[in-house]
Amino acid sequence: MTDQADQAERPFPPGEYPVLVVGSGPGGLQLSYGLRKYGIPHAVISADPGAGGMFRRWPLFQRLLSWTKPYAPADKETREYQRYDWNSLIADEPGLRALQSEHLDGSSYFPSRPEMQANLEAFADRAQIAVRYGVRWERTRREAGPDGDRFVVETTDGEYRCRYLVLAVGVAQPLSPPTPGIELAKHYAETREASTYAGRRVFIIGKQNSGFELASGLATWASSIAVCSPTPAKTSVQTKSLVGVRARYVQPFEDSFLGLGVRVLDASITGLSSVEDGIRVDIRRTDNGEGVSLVADDVIAATGFTCPLLDLPDLGVSTFGASKLPAVTPFWESSTVPGIYFAGTIGQAAPGLRKHGIPANSGAVQGARYNALILAQHIAERRFGVVVERPVVDHAELIPYLLREATYAPELWHQKAYLARVVTASSDGGLRDQGILPLAHALDGRDDDMVAMTIEADGNGGLYPVAYVRRGGMVTEHMLPPDPLLQFATADHRAALAGALEAFPGMAGVALG
Amino acid sequence: MATREELADALAGFALFADLNAPQLLSVAGSFEEVAFAEGERILRQGLTGSGFYVILDGQAEVRIDGTARSTLHRGDFFGEVSILLGEPPTADIVALSPLNCLLLGPAAVSPFLLGHPPVMFRMLQAQARRLRNANRWRS
Numbered sequence: 001m002t003d004q005a006d007q008a009e010r011p012f013p014p015g016e017y018p019v020l021v022v023g024s025g026p027g028g029l030q031l032s033y034g035l036r037k038y039g040i041p042h043a044v045i046s047a048d049p050g051a052g053g054m055f056r057r058w059p060l061f062q063r064l065l066s067w068t069k070p071y072a073p074a075d076k077e078t079r080e081y082q083r084y085d086w087n088s089l090i091a092d093e094p095g096l097r098a099l100q101s102e103h104l105d106g107s108s109y110f111p112s113r114p115e116m117q118a119n120l121e122a123f124a125d126r127a128q129i130a131v132r133y134g135v136r137w138e139r140t141r142r143e144a145g146p147d148g149d150r151f152v153v154e155t156t157d158g159e160y161r162c163r164y165l166v167l168a169v170g171v172a173q174p175l176s177p178p179t180p181g182i183e184l185a186k187h188y189a190e191t192r193e194a195s196t197y198a199g200r201r202v203f204i205i206g207k208q209n210s211g212f213e214l215a216s217g218l219a220t221w222a223s224s225i226a227v228c229s230p231t232p233a234k235t236s237v238q239t240k241s242l243v244g245v246r247a248r249y250v251q252p253f254e255d256s257f258l259g260l261g262v263r264v265l266d267a268s269i270t271g272l273s274s275v276e277d278g279i280r281v282d283i284r285r286t287d288n289g290e291g292v293s294l295v296a297d298d299v300i301a302a303t304g305f306t307c308p309l310l311d312l313p314d315l316g317v318s319t320f321g322a323s324k325l326p327a328v329t330p331f332w333e334s335s336t337v338p339g340i341y342f343a344g345t346i347g348q349a350a351p352g353l354r355k356h357g358i359p360a361n362s363g364a365v366q367g368a369r370y371n372a373l374i375l376a377q378h379i380a381e382r383r384f385g386v387v388v389e390r391p392v393v394d395h396a397e398l399i400p401y402l403l404r405e406a407t408y409a410p411e412l413w414h415q416k417a418y419l420a421r422v423v424t425a426s427s428d429g430g431l432r433d434q435g436i437l438p439l440a441h442a443l444d445g446r447d448d449d450m451v452a453m454t455i456e457a458d459g460n461g462g463l464y465p466v467a468y469v470r471r472g473g474m475v476t477e478h479m480l481p482p483d484p485l486l487q488f489a490t491a492d493h494r495a496a497l498a499g500a501l502e503a504f505p506g507m508a509g510v511a512l513g
Numbered sequence: 514m515a516t517r518e519e520l521a522d523a524l525a526g527f528a529l530f531a532d533l534n535a536p537q538l539l540s541v542a543g544s545f546e547e548v549a550f551a552e553g554e555r556i557l558r559q560g561l562t563g564s565g566f567y568v569i570l571d572g573q574a575e576v577r578i579d580g581t582a583r584s585t586l587h588r589g590d591f592f593g594e595v596s597i598l599l600g601e602p603p604t605a606d607i608v609a610l611s612p613l614n615c616l617l618l619g620p621a622a623v624s625p626f627l628l629g630h631p632p633v634m635f636r637m638l639q640a641q642a643r644r645l646r647n648a649n650r651w652r653s
Contacts, residue, residue, distance in 0.1 A: 175516075177516055177517065177518060178516060178518055229543060230517075230536055230539035230540040230542075230543055231539075231540045231542075231543030231544050232540075239621075243619075266540070267536070268535070268536045268539045268540075284535075284536050285536065286536045286537065286539075286540045289534055289535075289536055318549070318612050320547055320548075320549040320614045321546075321547035321549075322516055322517060322520070322547070325549070327549035327550075327551065327612055327614075328549075328551070329551045329554075330554075335549070335550075335551030335552065335612055336612060349549065351548045351549075351550070351617075353558075353561075353563070353564075354548070354564075354565055354617060354619070355562070355563030355564070356563040356619060356620055356621065357565050357617070357618070357619015357620055357621060357622065358619065359546075417563070440554070440555075443555075443558065444554065444555050456563070458563070459619065459620075459621045460621075468561075475558070475560070475561070476560070477560065477561050477562060477602075479562075
């Protein structure tokens with residue numbers, strides 16, 4: 001193979017790059033696309049043999065929890081269509097949009113795992129996202145360089161040096177609880193092919209989606225299934241959000257209520273031990289502390305994953321929670337080690353406002369893809385001095401523009417109370433569109449006069465736009481009326497937003513149109 | 514906290530949860546979510562609706578009313594419950610003075626949680642009584 005051919009096939013040999021991106025899942029691909037859009041030279045490396053990240057392996061039972069509607073109220077090439085397509089990555093070029101819809105066989109609007117992988121591989125291929133595959137990140141250190149500190153990333157291919165490091169490595173390292181005898185259990189990630197559980201008693205530790213995915217996937221095969229953890233499970237239908245067990249996995253609850261083959265138990269697992277006819281599981285009921293034992297043939301720990309940050313904590317990267325997510329700023333930068341950023345599902349570490357307790361969708365593709373594009377622009381502007389034009393907004397256009405965004409902007413619909421359309425007023429009264437920004441940054445990270453438009457949910461089924469208006473340093477919150485058809489450009493909405501913006505520079509007396 | 518068990522151990526040391534047994538602590542550890550904030554970030558915002566109930570796991574936070582610092586909160590302290598119980602927006606900003614790790618319970622879950630754990634509700638009532646007493650002392 002010639003050097004040129006090798007360079008094309010395995011780009012980015014070890015060396016020095018302004019930005020190094022680790023990971024080739026949706027987060028890494030979307031971030032690389034964004035960095036290229038802003039002209040930021042960077043390298044992408046990945047331990048995998050191809051694009052797709054976690055979707056090359058999971059979910060085990062072959063269908064995602066996120067959907068893509070092949071037929072939707074909006075044309076596939078439009079921005080509005082993204083609201084109905086949770087799985088495609090985002091691009092300016094028409095030929096790169098809505099790729100998931102090309103990879104659905106029509107049997108479900110929830111893609112199968114191979115369909116999702118094909119979607120991501122198609123994006124990487126058509127967008128020509130260059131990645132050096134088969135390179136495993138092993139260690140990290142810092143060294144002084146001529147223009148400040150650099151990160152040195154040691155890999156199986158050699159050393160990379162960069163000023164800015166972006167980790168898009170997923171939350172994919174199996175996590176098992178320290179329960180005595182836990183070695184008798186297999187982790188979710190080690191679950192075997194479903195038919196090998198035929199006629200067996202299966203005990204599943206954990207009542208998150210993965211536990212109920214297993215309970216659903218094994219229902220055909222297992223002779224009995226118990227799903228157990230100390231905290232009672234809630235479904236997304238109960239929480240009226242994506243919090244809780246998704247509607248796809250309601251069947252085990254029904255079976256449990258009917259006493260037919262599945263038991264959903266609220267108890268802590270105090271120990272596992274080998275017995276003659278299987279694995280004894282000792283549990284203690286949450287409600288009354290009573291100890292109970294049962295015997296299973298297989299115990300599976302669906303107890304989640306941690307973030308594989310390797311030695312970054314030794315470098316000072318602070319982490320939190322069972323998943324060991326990094327503590328980050330609203331722009332997904334380590335809050336303790338500047339210059340290290342996170343993309344993809346790790347972005348869920350930035351909580352945003354968590355209004356009404358509802359998290360953003362940063363842990364899923366439909367949210368993370370927008371975060372990655374915002375992060376790319378942030379890195380370009382903040383670290384490389386790239387100037388991105390902020391379009392002027394005519395005063396007479398502000399209200400209809402914001403209400404159109406509230407009705408159609410996919411960023412606001414997928415990242416409720418988390419991302420906002422932000423328009424600022426300069427000292428001369430001119431209005432500038434700052435684009436889509438994290439709401440927490442718009443509220444706390446700036447002090448200019450601004451209006452930030454979001455879509456929010458109240459946890460009781462209500463969906464409505466909210467305008468945050470800052471004038472003279474004071475922020476006020478204005479909830480606009482809900483609408484049963486989710487159309488927010490009505491006369492009532494125009495009047496409500498005009499009221500909210502009455503004191504905004506240049507807006508007094510602007511005709512509502 | 515690395516695991517739910519470690520989190521339950523930490524909760525056992527907080528006055529608010531001191532009366533719960535081990536399975537209840539594990540259940541509480543699973544009901545709350547851990548969230549982290551950078552130094553200087555706001556956790557509650559004065560006048561904005563929809564905030565949650567927080568218990569500080571690590572770090573310090575400042576209570577600010579109209580931009581003026583009023584008090585400092587530490588590990589084991591909690592905030593946000595008054596706004597939820599009264600159904601009104603917070604009357605203060607809570608700002609991280611250091612990297613801050615908290616447990617979060619969404620507002621809709623607070624009432625069922627307290628009703629389901631009367632000892633926690635009693636401890637919370639005691640804490641509120643102390644705050645009221647201190648506020649009255651400050652006024653007199």
